[in-house]
Structures are given as structure tokens and as C-alpha cells.
Amino acid sequence: MHGIIVNMTLNMAAVTVDLVLLTIRQGALQVLLIRRGIPPYQDRWALPGGFVLDGEDLDAAAVRELREETGLDPQAGHLEQLATYGTPGRDPRGRVVTVAYLALLPDLPAPTAGSDASGAEWRPCDVRDLAFDHDRILADGLERARAKLEYTPLATAFCPPEFTVAQLREVYETVWQTTLDPRNFHRKVTSAEGFVEPTGNTAIRDRGRPAQLYRRGPAALLHPPLLRPSR
Amino acid sequence: MHGIIVNMTLNMAAVTVDLVLLTIRQGALQVLLIRRGIPPYQDRWALPGGFVLDGEDLDAAAVRELREETGLDPQAGHLEQLATYGTPGRDPRGRVVTVAYLALLPDLPAPTAGSDASGAEWRPCDVRDLAFDHDRILADGLERARAKLEYTPLATAFCPPEFTVAQLREVYETVWQTTLDPRNFHRKVTSAEGFVEPTGNTAIRDRGRPAQLYRRGPAALLHPPLLRPSR
DNA sequence: CCAAAAGTGTTATGGATACACCCATGC
DNA sequence: GCATGGGTGTATCCATAACACTTTTGG
Numbered sequence: 001m002h003g004i005i006v007n008m009t010l011n012m013a014a015v016t017v018d019l020v021l022l023t024i025r026q027g028a029l030q031v032l033l034i035r036r037g038i039p040p041y042q043d044r045w046a047l048p049g050g051f052v053l054d055g056e057d058l059d060a061a062a063v064r065e066l067r068e069e070t071g072l073d074p075q076a077g078h079l080e081q082l083a084t085y086g087t088p089g090r091d092p093r094g095r096v097v098t099v100a101y102l103a104l105l106p107d108l109p110a111p112t113a114g115s116d117a118s119g120a121e122w123r124p125c126d127v128r129d130l131a132f133d134h135d136r137i138l139a140d141g142l143e144r145a146r147a148k149l150e151y152t153p154l155a156t157a158f159c160p161p162e163f164t165v166a167q168l169r170e171v172y173e174t175v176w177q178t179t180l181d182p183r184n185f186h187r188k189v190t191s192a193e194g195f196v197e198p199t200g201n202t203a204i205r206d207r208g209r210p211a212q213l214y215r216r217g218p219a220a221l222l223h224p225p226l227l228r229p230s231r
Numbered sequence: 232m233h234g235i236i237v238n239m240t241l242n243m244a245a246v247t248v249d250l251v252l253l254t255i256r257q258g259a260l261q262v263l264l265i266r267r268g269i270p271p272y273q274d275r276w277a278l279p280g281g282f283v284l285d286g287e288d289l290d291a292a293a294v295r296e297l298r299e300e301t302g303l304d305p306q307a308g309h310l311e312q313l314a315t316y317g318t319p320g321r322d323p324r325g326r327v328v329t330v331a332y333l334a335l336l337p338d339l340p341a342p343t344a345g346s347d348a349s350g351a352e353w354r355p356c357d358v359r360d361l362a363f364d365h366d367r368i369l370a371d372g373l374e375r376a377r378a379k380l381e382y383t384p385l386a387t388a389f390c391p392p393e394f395t396v397a398q399l400r401e402v403y404e405t406v407w408q409t410t411l412d413p414r415n416f417h418r419k420v421t422s423a424e425g426f427v428e429p430t431g432n433t434a435i436r437d438r439g440r441p442a443q444l445y446r447r448g449p450a451a452l453l454h455p456p457l458l459r460p461s462r
Numbered sequence: 463c464c465a466a467a468a469g470t471g472t473t474a475t476g477g478a479t480a481c482a483c484c485c486a487t488g489c
Numbered sequence: 490g491c492a493t494g495g496g497t498g499t500a501t502c503c504a505t506a507a508c509a510c511t512t513t514t515g516g
Binding site for chain 1: 515
Binding site for chain 1: 465466467468469470
């Protein structure tokens, strides 16, 4: 049994979590990035992340990093494991295996308040030339987010606790880079079982008819799904 | 820079890959398991797996383990990363982070031929009480497989190079534990762009009309998808 | 009244289901 | 011919897309 432990030490790696934190700000899908202050990849943008601590679960490490970077609870949005990246040489300092997590978050009222890492910034999600293999991780996260909006109610994770159907539609339009018919969208959303629940309140508007406010419903899957056009 | 390496050593973990190898044998969905010969979990069934070698990519480690266990190329079926499990204490010997892979494989003509691990056996996929957290990993793999049959052509990964529509239907019926209308299934499969291609050959049958043989088509996604009944 | 945005009704279309029916083989 | 499984045609239903239309507000 102890022989196994000795063997293990031959194949050890540092384990990190990296976060793809997505939000919708200024009408665009944005990702939280850190400007690296030290080599390797000094002065380059990178996904926030850090080491998994001794005795810490992977999910817990992701939640901790999320809190440190945004001050948010995962409850306010959505956090899930994305994929794991461990190609030798992905980190020039040695063997580092990183477990990437994807988070969908509402636009923060306090912009990056409580942020541990000064130098964190929301950037449009079409950035390139990130540090390490973070271009690839970001691309995988974006594709996962786009796909999940189809068959889950996770678009609500981008919204504040109360939101209008139009706000929810803007989420879909922003993430998918399309336009959707407001009338048909309204019907689909309000008739999909457990997607949204009316709060009874109405939104105040500059002009036009006030909109009903909704909160996220209990459904985990959308029936029927909302499919991307042109597929 | 070297200071970082020193910090890293505080958070090192052994990294393994574990495989959820699924196939359809004797009309049932089965998973390849190993009977453990040593502690911990001696004499318990476990998913096959092993350490990621020095300088070896995660995917490469999964492919290597697949070859060692089944003698198969991933090309014969389908292999993809499933998820990563690193809860402290999941392995009593120390901190072990495992990257799980999911493979869908045709029924092997040579039963476990070329297998490195004697003691490997195909078992019905409803087994319980596996070693470590392998119950959970297997459950995640099964759910992933069931979901993927809906919107990808991966059911063909369970089939030999040439197969009939009825064989393909049996895959769906076995994985989803339902029955499907043979007539409607035939139409959906043959009309879904790029799902299957006729080879021109026909299958020899004991009785009844001979069936056309097909091979897998080039499509990566099914349009339209094949949805599970009763959702 | 007008503009603007929310929300409803209506029709046409395409996929899914259910099932009647025909086809090709072994016996 | 008969049994058996492969494969096609067709009616009905339901979700969608397109869009005319009504409602509710601010100015």
C-alpha cells in the first residue's frame, strides 16, 4: 500500500481551477480577465484562477475563487464544471492540471466590488491572445454557455432577481448574436413549464407599456427547448 | 519564478484517468469493470484507470488505457472527457484527482482480447457499490451517454462498421430503456442529414426481408434530434 | 393624439406520432 | 401460402414562425 504512494509521487501535478466568468454588460457578453503582473505571460490577460488548497474540494475551490474575484455567491448566478486541461507544457513552470469552471452571472451592481485581484476587468468575450491555453478554455466555455441556453433555463442566471421578458430576450440575443421575435419569444418563455414565474410587480419604463416582472422558476430543463435559429 | 514552484509543491495531487467504457452486449448496456486485487476496496469492482504518465496528455492517457483494457482504437467507437473528480478523501491513499472519460464501443468480436488487466469483465450498467466514487462517475457517464444519443449520431459508436437500422434502433431502445416505433425510427434516421449512409449491401437474415446496411455518416450533430419519449 | 414597447390572436408550415399497408425473404 | 421483419404512405396533432392587431404607458 505504501509502495503505491511512492509510485504516486512520480506522477504528481499541481492542480488549479480557472474560471470563465461571463456576464452581460453594456449590451455585450463579457468575460472577467486578470492582467498578469509576473511571468510567465507577463502583462497578458488571463482567466482568474488559483491553486486548489490542501483538503479543498474542486467545487469549493471554484466557489472560493468566484467570491474572491467578484464578491458574489454562486447562488446569484450559476457555476458548473466545464472541462479539465492538462496538456504537458501548457504551463512553462511545470506540470499543471487545471479544472475549468464556467459561471453565468448577473451584471454586478457594485462593479468588481470586494474583488481581491485588483487588475480584474470585464472585457468583451471575443478577446484573443490570452495567457496559457486560456483562448481554448474561453472558447469551450462560450460554446457551452450558448448550448445550455437552448435546453436549460440558465439564461436567468444573467438576470437580476426580478427581470422582464424583454431583458431575458436580450440575454439570448446577446449570447447567440441573433435577433428573436419579441412576440413569439414572450409566448415560449411564459408557457415553458417552470421557466419563469410572475412576481406581480411591473417595471417602470421611460415610455411604452410597463412590463411584468418575473423571477426564475424551478425547472432544471426547458420543455420545449428554445432552439437557436438557422441550425 | 522559482518561488512559485515551491508554492506549487504544497498543492500537488496524483492525477489519474478513469474510464467509463460502455457497450451493448447480450441486449443490455454494459460497463467494463475491474475486480480490485489489493486494498483499498479489495475485491470490489472498479472502473478501469491509471496514472497519467510524466509528459503525457490527459487524452493520450485515456486512449492508452482504452487500448490496454480493450485492445481497441478510440476510432472504432467514441471517446470523450466526462468530468473531473477531486473531493478530498475520495481515495484513502492520498490526494488523487481523476479525470473521467466516457467511451461508447461496439461489441468486441474478440472478447476483451489484448486486455492487459485480466479480471476485467463486462457487467450490466446498473451495478452498485463500486470502489471509490465510481458509482457517481458511472451514473454521470450513463446520463451523458443517454443525453448525447438525442442530438448527436453517437449511437453508431455502439455499432459495428456496417449495421442495419434495426440494430441502431436496438441501441436507442437499450440505452434509453424504451421501445420506439420501428417505422418512424427508420424514417427519422434515414432522413436526418449525414446520420447514416447506405453501403449498398444487405444483411443476411434467418427470416423476413433482408435489411439495408449502413455506415455512420459525416454529421456531428443531428438535425432534427431524436428525442427521448415522455420528456 | 402619437410613439413606443408589451402582450395576444391567427394562420401556415414542418416534425412527431400512430397506424394502415406493402415488400422481400425463409420455410 | 404463411410468418416475419423491412420499409412506405398518410392522417392527426403540436410546436414554430410570421405577422396583424390590441393594450398600456409617456409626452
